[in-house]
Amino acid sequence: MLRTLSIGSRQDAGAVEATAVRPSLFTRAFVTVALAELAYFTADGVLLPALPRYVEGSLGGGDAAVGLVIGAFSVSAFFLRPWAGRASDRRGRRLLMVAGASLFALSVAGYLVASSIPVLVAMRLLTGAGEALFFVGALSANVDLAPPERRGEAFSFASLALYIGIGAGPFIGEAVIDRVGFRAAWLVSIALAITAVGLALRLPPMRPAAEEAEPGGHRLIHRGGLLPGLVLLAAIWGMAGFLAFVPLYALDVGMRGASLVLGLFAGIVVLIRSVGARIPDRIGPGRATRIALTLSSVGLAVMGLWRSPAGLVAGAILLGVGVALFTPALFTLAVSGVPANERGAVMGTTSAFLDLAFGFxxxxxxxVAAGIGRPGTFVAGAVVAALGLGLVVATRLGRARPR
Structure with missing residues (x-):
């Protein structure tokens, strides 16, 4: 009898321990945040093929104009993200998500009357402000709602929304443009952003408790986000160029459009971040970051040097694998050991480098495209990603990270 009780007690203890080791991730709030992200980034994805075609076709702009319009939103987003991080820590994640998606919808409504490149650039600056607020609020919410030992997995699953959005969004955008026109594409994007607002309103405020504050908290620029931010800058620089110029480069190499390439890229990311969501946690975020930067650099080089549909597809696959591993691993490194009331500041500081990458x-x-041709943009992006890998190795990021 005593032995039976002892065995039962050990089994119960093992069950409790297993539960403690692997706490729940997919709570109602976590899923709601992910759905809001899906709606928001699908709205953003609709714009990916639309903006380059609108600038070059309807507004008569060249490659430089395309780059300025695509990257303009990052200027305002860059300056606002650190402030958004601090506001997120003080006011709560929900407020930033609601305000950001609302401002995004308002700015895209401005595209309806943008009849010149300067006006469109001005509207893109507003889009960037919305991006800063929503992205920081949502990313901080993902961290808050995830158990510490499952943050890499949480980032993988949550970021599926982003890549499903930029994968499905271009198909929606190109289909709407071909059948109805650019104005309809803007309206679809607005409707999706409003959906994100509605979902965000269903969330709790998610404001860190005041008693968690420590001396030096609520810093505008958080030192812990600087090194991960520099690595993020190097990794995303080339991907930003890929997203900006692949709609036109696909036509250059004889494809009918970029929806297949963008869909494949996003599909690879979705597959790895769903089936292999725990990879960054299992192999370690530092190692995952190094592997990701290597694959991204090689993929971009393949696209630029192998100038054919096959080269574009092969490079997009490699880039997709690299990106799939990179973001969850890097942001896991960034928030490691950071108190809850400072996570927004770290996210704001780190993600500000995202805006530098997408802007510059x-x-x-x-x-570069105007000077040596569009293939050169992908080769240049590969070089920058390789420099990021060198920075990770030189600083031993993820191995012996100073706080």
Whole structure:
């Protein structure tokens, strides 16, 4: 009898321990945040093929104009993200998500009356402000709602929304443009952003408790986000150029459009982040970051040097694998050991480098395209990603990270 009780007690203890080791991730709030992200990034994805075609076709702009329009939103987003991070820590994640998606919808409504490149650039600056608020709020919510030992997995699943959005969005955007026109594409994007607002309103405020605050908290620029931010800059620079110029480069190499390439790229990311969501946690975020940067650099080089549909597809696959591993691994490194009331600041600081990449990446690569041709943009992006890999190795990021 005592032995039976002992065995039962050990079994119960093992069950409790297993539950403690693997706490629940997919709570109602976590899923709601992910759905809001899906709606928001699908709205963003609709714009990906639409904006380059609108600038070059309807507004008569060249490669440099395409780069400026695509990257303009990153200027305002860059300056606002650190402030958004601090506001997220003080006011809560929900407020930023609602405000960001609302401002996004308002800015895209401005595209309806943008009859010149300067006006469109001005509207893109507003889009960037909405991006800063929503992205920081949503990313901080993902961290808050995830158990510490499952953050890499949480980032993988949550970021599926982003890549499903930029995968499905271009198909929607190109279909709407071909059948109805650009105005209809803007309206579809607005409707999706409003859907994100409605979902975000169903969330709790998600404001970190005041008693968690520590001396030095609520910093506008968080030191812990600087090194991960520089690595993020290097990794995303080339991807930003890929997203900006692949709609036109696909036509250059004889394809009918970029929806297949963008869909394949996003599909690879979705597959790895769903089936292999725990990879960054299992192999370690540092190792995953190094592998990701290597694959991204090689993929971009393949696209630029193998100038054919096959080369574009092969490079997109490699880039997709690299991107799939990179973001969850890097953001897991960024928030490691950071108190809850400072996570927004770290996310704001780190993700500000995302805006530098999406702002200066397409803009500078636009001038590269104008000077030596569009294939050169992908080769240049490969070089920058390789420099990021060198930075990770030199600083031992993910191995012995100073706090």
């Amino acid at each position: 990446g397409p803009a500078t690569l636009g001038f």
